[in-house]
Amino acid sequence: MALKGIALLVLIFVTNTLAACPMYWTEFNGNCYLYVGTPASNWKRAEEYCVNGGSHLASVHSKEEDDYIRDLWRMSRNEQTFFLDALKEKVAPISVAPFVYIGLNDRAKEGTYEWTDGSPVDYVNWMRNNPSSDPALSGREDGVFIWDRKNEGKWNDVRTKSPILIGPFICKRPAI
Ligand SMILES: [Ca+2]
Ligand SMILES: [Ca+2]
Secondary structure, three states: OHHHHHHHHHHHHHHHHHHOOOOOOOOEEEEEEEEEEEEOHHHHHHHHHHHHHHOOOOOOOHHHHHHHHHHHHHOOOOOOOOOHHHHOOOHHHHHHEEEEEEEEEEEEEEEEEEEEOOOOOOOEEEEEOOOOOOOOHHHHHHEEEOOHHHOOOOEEEEOOOOOOOOOEEEEEEEEE
């Protein structure tokens, strides 16, 4: 009996130790998420960072997942990671609102959106007037971030290689 009890405890210990997600990642509905504030990056380098660690920029498939990611970001973010203050004079103040990169993009075909992790596009949460309706703009804006303009946390298509839009991002991988 005692041995069985110990075996059960060991099993619980091992199960908990071999958590479904790597250290520092958080689990939600069978996936693991990592908020990365450092290094802050543009969309392209953010995706490269995730890929180097065996993941991709986060894909979002439901309002629940959207809310989860937004909460993770709002809890984790440090306003110091936004390097835009020095640019207030040069860009519209509106751009200073916090943002976080996710994996949605239309790099392969303009106007056809895909997730970098290859999952289907079955949910979107675009900000009004996005993706940009001006073809000159949308043709250059092929990555996406969640933007807290007016604390709305909606999605905006943006340039993937911007030297200015340097910010945090969220990587996602399946739980083990
Ligand atoms: Ca585009
Ligand atoms: Ca846009």
